[in-house]
Amino acid sequence: MSPNRKFALSYSYYPGCSLHASAKEYDVSTKGVFNALRIGLKEVPDWFCCGATPAHNVDELLSLALCAKNLSLAGKVEGDLAVACAACFSRLKTTQHRLKENDIKRKQVETAIDGPVPLGKKVKHLLEILAKDFGLDKLEGAVQKPLTGLKIACYYGCLLTRPPEVPELDDCEAPTIMENVIKAVGGEPVAWSHRLECCGANFTLSRPGVILKLSNEILASAKDAGADCIMVACPLCHGNLDIRQEEIEQATGRRYGMPVFYITQLVGLACGVSPLRLGLESMIVSPAALLREKNLL
Amino acid sequence: MxxxxxxxxxxxxxxxxxxxxxxxxxxxxxxxxxxxxxxxxxxxxxxxxxxxxxxxxxxxxxxxxxxxxxxxxxxxxxxxxxxxxxxxxxxxxxxxxxxxxxxxxAAGPSKESYVQLANRLFMENIRTYGRQYEMRLAAVFNMKSGQFLKDLMLGPKLITKGKLKMFHAKNQNVGEIERIFSRIEEMRKKGEAP
Structure with missing residues (x-):
């Protein structure tokens, strides 16, 4: 009997490298929320790195082969594939998209991984699972502590919506899926200008100066729009906005003090998951004062 | 002119x-x-x-x-x-x-070496470990780029938050990744892949 049979919805799960280290609170809170909502989640055994940006930057075939290998491993676990990281999500879906369209590339990749690529395995971002599969109505019903009065800047970044034919998640220039989830759990999404701008992504390693400019613009835009905090769905965006925030403040002289939550942390908080199971203590910019002020802690 | x-x-x-x-x-x-x-x-x-x-x-x-x-x-x-x-x-x-x-x-001339170094280390990590170990990636990058003090202040902050790990859950099947790399190299040698 499948271990997930007791759940109406259950998924195979690809956490990706960051969720086992710098973004461990995203992993912890994902499991916390899914458990609270009675959604099954089973990690794909022995998954590999998806190759992220560096692989496709210099070697498309390798990048496609790494993702194809992961899809093939995921094929052995029941349920659609739930992905938390926006970059892994984008790479896995790009691979399916390119290989469906191009037989030559598909054959090269099949040779590289020595097996077929499960192009039919559905790859879904957590946002999609919460908003569409589980559904906004049920999510609203699961709320125990609405995020009343919490002004949230929903930040999509690049890869959740672009290029539109790959993620097939929402409108690429005017998405609403994050705002809809936040409204369902009682929060207040703010209107702001930089929800789809790039944070600087993996230049955080090679050229951190890029992050100081791009992520500063995002923080400034959120602050100017009156947001109390930012919500993200990508570990790289989180690293740049949260871990580098103090450095950005020192470089620009502007104080933000802006907690950066993962979507699963905020949904979890609203659905009554214990803060201990949401990894709030791992955030570099502490959310404690803000959450106490809003009576959420 | x-x-x-x-x-x-x-x-x-x-x-x-x-x-x-x-x-x-x-x-x-x-x-x-x-x-x-x-x-x-x-x-x-x-x-x-x-x-x-x-x-x-x-x-x-x-x-x-x-x-x-x-x-x-x-x-x-x-x-x-x-x-x-x-x-x-x-x-x-x-x-x-x-x-x-x-x-x-082509290993051609380019004015941007740091990004290329980061890419190279990232790929080497995948080939060796099958996954990305961020702490190792950052440490080796600093060493090889000669920026020994880069992000020095971030290290302790991340370690106290448990965000940089010295030890990781290992992929038990890491030999498979090496086979993918070598099969691709093989195809390229034979001119069967770009």
């Missing part, structure tokens, strides 16, 4: 290189009509010596050596804004990938 004329012909345009880029990227280079929308939306524009639309124009005019020697292609963040908004369906993000691959394979 005032009266120097630029001669355009199929020879000077070096269509061979353009076709190589088109084959690798799966996108047309020649279809670009220089509206400039890609550059208008590019978040990395201010870090590049050639804005994205000019890169395409240089390719169209056979000036690819200038493109590969510059730093612009390495400063593309792969945010996909250009490809999403192009009115003529030029997939510039894919063209950038193709240009980087051509420059990478």
């Amino acid at each position: 005032k009266n120097a004329k630029m001669h355009l012909s199929t020879e000077t345009m070096n269509l061979g290189f353009v076709k190589k880029v088109e084959a690798l990227s799966g996108s047309s280079v020649r279809r670009c009509f220089q509206c400039g929308k890609c550059s208008a939306g590019c978040p990395m524009r201010s870090f590049m010596e050639h804005p994205p639309n000019r890169i395409v124009r240089l390719l169209q005019l056979g000036q690819w050596e200038r493109v590969l020697a510059g730093r612009s292609i390495w400063y593309c963040a792969s945010c996909e804004t250009c490809s999403t908004r192009c009115p003529n369906k030029v997939d510039l993000a894919a063209i950038m990938d193709a240009l980087r691959k051509l420059s990478w394979d």
Whole structure:
């Protein structure tokens, strides 16, 4: 009997490298929320790195082969594939998209991984699972502590919506899926200008100066729009906005003090998951004062 | 130089290189009509010596050596804004990938070494461990780039938060990744893959 049979919805799960280290609170809170909502989640055994940006930057075939290998491993676990990281999500879906369209590339990749690529395995971002599969109505019903009065800047970044034919998640220039989830759990999404701008992504390693400019613009835009905090769905965006925030403040002289939550942390908080199971203590910019002020802690 | 004329012909345009880029990227280079929308939306524009639309124009005019020697292609963040908004369906993000691959394979001259170093270490990590170990990646990058003090203040902060781990859950099947790398190398040797 499948271990997930007791759940109406259950998924195979690809956490990706960051969720086992710098973004461990995203992993912890994902499991916390899914458990609270009675959604099954089973990690794909022995998954590999998806190759992220560096692989496709210099070697498309390798990048496609790494993702194809992961899809093939995921094929052995029941349920659609739930992905938390926006970059892994984008790479896995790009691979399916390119290989469906191009037989030559598909054959090269099949040779590289020595097996077929499960192009039919559905790859879904957590946002999609919460908003569409589980559904906004049920999510609203699961709320125990609405995020009343919490002004949230929903930040999509690049890869959740672009290029539109790959993620097939929402409108690429005017998405609403994050705002809809936040409204369902009682929060207040703010209107702001930089929800789809790039944070600087993996230049955080090679050229951190890029992050100081791009992520500063995002923080400034959120602050100017009156947001109390930012919500993200990508570990790289989180690293740049949260871990580098103090450095950005020192470089620009502007104080933000802006907690950066993962979507699963905020949904979890609203659905009554214990803060201990949401990894709030791992955030570099502490959310404690803000959450106490809003009576959420 | 005032009266120097630029001669355009199929020879000077070096269509061979353009076709190589088109084959690798799966996108047309020649279809670009220089509206400039890609550059208008590019978040990395201010870090590049050639804005994205000019890169395409240089390719169209056979000036690819200038493109590969510059730093612009390495400063593309792969945010996909250009490809999403192009009115003529030029997939510039894919063209950038193709240009980087051509420059990478040729080990050609480029002004941007840090991004290439980071990419190389990232790929070596995958080949050795099957996964990315961020702490190792950052430490080796600092050593090899000679920036021993880079992000020194971040280290302790991340370690106290448990965000940098010395030990990771290991992939038990890491030999499989080496086989993928070698099969690809094998295909390339035989000329069966780009």
